[in-house]
Amino acid sequence: MSMLEARLIATARALCRRTGRRPRDAFMRRAVSTAYYAMFHALCRLCADQLIGGKYEKTPAWQRLYRAMEHKIAKNALLLIKVRQP
Incomplete structure (x- = not known):
């Protein structure tokens, strides 16, 4: 997990x-939204690390x-992945 x-x-x-x-309600909605963005950034990082390589994080391609x-x-x-799983 990155610092972000x-x-x-x-x-x-x-x-x-x-x-x-x-x-x-407002605090809880904001908490869920913030947690979602953490997950989304983790997904972005995972994809970039897998396709480009984590050691290339500073490169324009990554x-x-x-x-x-x-x-x-x-x-x-x-x-789609969820639907395919039994």
């Missing part, structure tokens, strides 16, 4: 704790691939 993902997860956890006994990920396409690909 770790910070996003820490922020999501802090938002959950901030709600007190009765969770406020960065281009990392930034090329789109939420909708990633979601649809993951849904």
Whole structure:
């Protein structure tokens, strides 16, 4: 997990704790959204590492691939995998 993902997860956890006994909807929505972005960035990193190589993180090719990920396409690909599994 990179520092970016770790910070996003820490922020999501802090938002959950901030709600007190009765969770406020706004804090919980923000926590879920922040956790989602942590997962999405981890997915982008995984794809770039697998296709270009983690040791090439500073290269334009790695960065281009990392930034090329789109939420909708990633979601649809993951849904296809889910459907294929028994």
